[in-house]
Amino acid sequence: MSEMITVVIDGFEVSVPKGTLVIRAAEQLGIQIPRFCDHPLLDPVGACRQCLVDIEINGRAFPKPQASCTIPVETGMIVKTQLTSPVADKAQRGVMELLLVNHPLDCPVCDKGGECPLQNQAMSNGQGSSRFEGVKRTFEKPINISSQVLLDRERCVLCARCTRFSEQIASDPFITLNERGALQQVGIYENKPFESYFSGNTVQICPVGALTGAAYRFRARPFDLVSTPSACEHCASGCDMRTDVRRGKTLRRLAGEDASVNEEWNCDKGRWAFKYVTAVDRLKVPMIRNDSGELVEASWPEALAVAAAGLKSAKAAVLVGGRATHEDAYGYSKFARVVLGTNDIDFRSRISSDEERQFIAARVVGSSTTYRDIDKADQVLLVGFEPEEESPIVFLRINKQYRKRALKVVSIGSKESIAVDKLKAEFVKVAPGQEAAAIAAQKLTDKSVILVGERAAESAGALSAVAALADSTGAKLAWIPRRAGERGAIEAGAIGNLLPGGRPVTDAAARVDIAAAWGTDSIPAEVGRSTSQIIDAVNAGQIGALLVGGVDPLDGDNNQAALSALDKAFVLSLEIAPSAVTARANVVLPVAAVTEKSGSYLNWEGRARSFDAAVADSLNRSDLRILSMIAEEMGISLNLGTVTAAAKEIAALGTWDGARATFNSVSARPQPSLNSDQALITSWRRLLDLGTLQEGEEHLAGTARRTVAVISPKRAEAMGVVDGDQLKISTSQGSVTLSALVENIHDDAVWAPRNSRGSQLLVNLGVAHGAVVTVVKA
Amino acid sequence: MAFSTEDLSTMDLIIKRYPRSRSAIMPLLHYVQSKAGYVTNEGIEVIAKLLQLEAAEVTAVSTFYTQYKPTPVGEYHVGVCTNTLCAIMGGDAIFASLKDHLGIGNDEVTADGKVSLEHIECNAACDYAPVVMANWEFYDNQTVESAKELVDSMRAGNPKPPTRGPNRLVTYKEASAVLAGLNDGLAHEGVQAGEPTLLGLKLSKEGK
């Protein structure tokens, strides 16, 4: 508990922790001191001078008003704000008048109008009219500082929030204050745009209309928008969000405030990728495949009947993608067991392994490592995880601690990343597939945190080594998937070896627990098939029907087999938009997108991120509701008519307190031998890439990182390749040809983005990590 | 122009002067001007790379200081002090006449690239007012006529030497190298002080 200090502000006493700034102590009393440059998450700068107040300490008064955003409280301090000090009031009015000297009177056409701190505070703490009769400073307007962010310099009040954010929070100092005096202005280096994954935050914290996003510019007035608290569906960071809707259409999304998760920030994907919801090809009505093989529109009763009959006709399995809400995943989990009588369900529509499934049951389900543990860690170890690309808020949190106290970060991987560089992390370079030995060699303590990404499953033995390291050192362990729904799917039992609440399928008591709660006779005792086993079983004729929800079959490394399984089985697809699955489905049922329904995600911490429907009048139903309808049609009641019902049932089930599934260690595979023109492929998905939820966002796509193939200096020299040369990477399935970049990567490796323009490795090559590929100069 | 290996090793030595490399940004910008005559994008990118900074961080610095020029200046960059004291004592008249005489405005260069003109702030030589600087060398006690003669001599390729400075006027690039901290061996040239500097001492010796 920190020391408390009592001060008097405008005659009222308030006690605040030592170190609290006067401006925030005043907030405790409900006294709003006007401000522009001040931001609670940025270092104080005292630049705008709007928050001047009179201060005396133990009877000694400062000779002139002080900036309350830079001065911490002290014992014996008496503060007089504009409310009680005529000097402070005049100082504030004076500064406000000066701020407006060079500010255009374009509020009627400015996006910020109606929600503008300058406009608001000019009304509350300024004077009605200006005495300025001279010439205002003007600039060419606006300028694009990236394809996504526009800058109207003449509106800028030079509070430096944006430049400080970029430097202090994102470590992307691509925008800076340039020139000086009244010509001082925010700008970029002319050959390098503001392509930061976090650039949208600067638009949000700009206290005037100087920074705007191309997606929202000139689209709406704030008072026409209806705001709904929401949660981000793009990754497992778990950002609190706000969705602004006008007449049923989402116009923008903003970072919400949650001190324990995303503070006040989010990434540009979370902010600017939402058009997929309103894409023109959204599925709106049920469809069934007719006798001539075409998908045709159908009524709900008709489609439900065909769906039910199809699922009944053969042994069925469930494939549910990692984007389902916790409640929807629970619906799929219960549907599989109660309606289909099987444990053949898997949410992992990506490269996965049996080692991973064991790891999930033994180490992930019910685990409780949090952002707070990163705050307190003596060291963070990253395994198969690029936080900036794969869970950006985790990156911001690590970066905060790195900047604050030089938190030690170690990253095990094959290619050094931009984030590793920004965090000055120790980069442990290994050949793709050889992570396990490097993990075992790490020295951690019980104050360390291991953050392991979903890509660790692509390297045999890596998760086993992680589990052993956590055991031997007592370090905290967190598994961070990319998709928002994966942790919820695990807790809901949407996987073959787990029932809801972390109950092992193999545990008889656990099965009895669940069977009783669900009012069913029994739960199958056999561990269900995994995604790849289900696909194999379909192709082998052992499974004849598939219920598929939100899966892209091209996200796995066995995608040819997946497509043939989809061709072969009866497929019931629950989807928001046409896909490779709907193209092969027998029945397609349209479901609600995230903004159209309520529910919750569990972020990587296991923390519930619940949200309400932002778009109130959507006719689209949630997966859960549709699953209940299919079950009814099949003569079984799921009792999950609403999200609330599902949530109640999940809560009533509680979590398993019995023994966890045991974890059988897996050994690493030996490194394959390589010819001189061969390398081991390694890759990750970039934050901004060809992900389906980013479709139609051209401004956003314009800020994506360049598609390149990365090789080491040694390999480059041997090949006679320099930056910019074309490299061809190939397998028996196909090839990609990309511009070369020579960087710090293992000599045996070649890196390319997994799903970017020109480089969709799983489609083009069929492999993404650890496999042998041929690399030649194109 | 590209920076040679030799240039890069000079830049490396400049960086080594400081406990922390970022401090070298200003001398490196002077050095870029000594090579290119102004702050080029290439120079900015080289500095950013050497100091492990973003190019934006370098431009933030280069645009703050008026001596870093975003566009080429003349071989002889002439600054006329038009701060209050010099202006009143003749600086305004000198500046106006030079603009007229050279046919260029403030921050402009003559077509032959020889002379550029800038009105400058107080250059710490007020006891020599009105003051003109050329490549930041002192030309004391100027008049309209003397200033015109000065720029004429520059355009003729034989510039008059500074009042307090080396025996010949170095070029803008050469002067920039000095400002980057490189030694051109001319420190011993020129007077140790002009008359006004010595006035008090002289009077004191005279017993006044």
Place this chain on the structure above:
Amino acid sequence: MTKLAPVLSAHWDEKDSFTLEGYKRHGGYKAAQKALTMDPDAIIQLVKDSGLRGRGGAGFPTGMKWGFIPQGDNKDHYLVVNADESEPGTCKDTPLLMANPHVLIEGCIIACHAIRAKHAFIYIRGEVTHVVRRVNQAIADAYAAGILGNGVDVVLHVGAGAYICGEETALLDSLEGFRGQPRLRPPFPAIAGLYARPTVVNNVESIASVPAIVMNGAEWYQSMGTEKSKGTTLYSLSGHVVNPGQFEAPLGVTLREILDLAGGVRPGHRLKFWTPGGSSTPLFTDAHLDVPLDYEGVAAAGSMLGTKALQIFDETTCVVRAVLRWTEFYKHESCGKCTPCREGTWWLVQILRDLEDGKGTEADLAKLLDLCDNIMGRSFCALGDGATSPITSSIKYFRDEYIAHLTNGACPFDPVASTLFVGAGA
């Protein structure tokens, strides 16, 4: 009895005064030798006892500043010399460094020893090529002679045209490779200065005064000057006088005395207004000829001793034009960080330009003064305050002249009359 007391300037009239030989001829570097045998605290005490105060403008006691540096903190300490002489009218450090750079290096060695620093930086403005050469050569010669490099390193850092870098925290940011904008205080440089390490920032003249104090003792230094303003200092006389120049005299001399030595205001003219210490110090008039030019005397008369830059203007000078030009300077040099200075100077220039052109009304004077009130003490650093000084003081003494512009509809002065070459056919 002479009013002058050349100490710093004592040997400037020797042709090689700037060389190591020239400096050593008169006992150069003996003070450093002596100091290095002394206990560092004893040197700090000596400088405290001498009464030496900062010569850069603020007049803070130099020894006390040194005493603020934490001792035994196992951190690097730094000495930074402020040679960014840019205050309009100020022209003392530049000729000092041209004539005798070694005295500054010797002062650095002594000061570093006192504050337990191994590293000194001299931040010099960039617009003085030949002075840069001289200082750089002196440093090189001192290294070659083994004077530097044995415990103390000195690095010359050349600025690039920014008046604000004379403000000590802006100077530190600039030296660290950032835009030269002032820092928040606290922390003060003595605790977290250069590279967030304990740092002393002193003016050239302050540090250059130290060797003589070490050689001759505190009592000797104390014997010169006035009660609270000890020692000698450089007064820089410029403008409409017969003989402008540097006058080193004990603190407390008056302008009347210096003008007498300089042959007075140029013939046929009379003193109208002057600055006691640069453009940021409120103007004085002929009523202030006998004000003792020490820290207390000037303050008591309503201005500041500042840099002792005595800029003399005779009756041919339009005060509105003079003030407008200074205001344009502050606008040009405002760093842009804080609102009052950045926007205020932008506005002040526009009002003053109108007034100088005879446009506007008397109400504009009230607006101007109110605007100054909204800038003074509201800005981040003293630059904004300084910008208001010439305006408020000129309106105080020459209100009628402002009004005359308005009633006349134009400036009533002939700018040619105030030039030096008036009548010379120019």
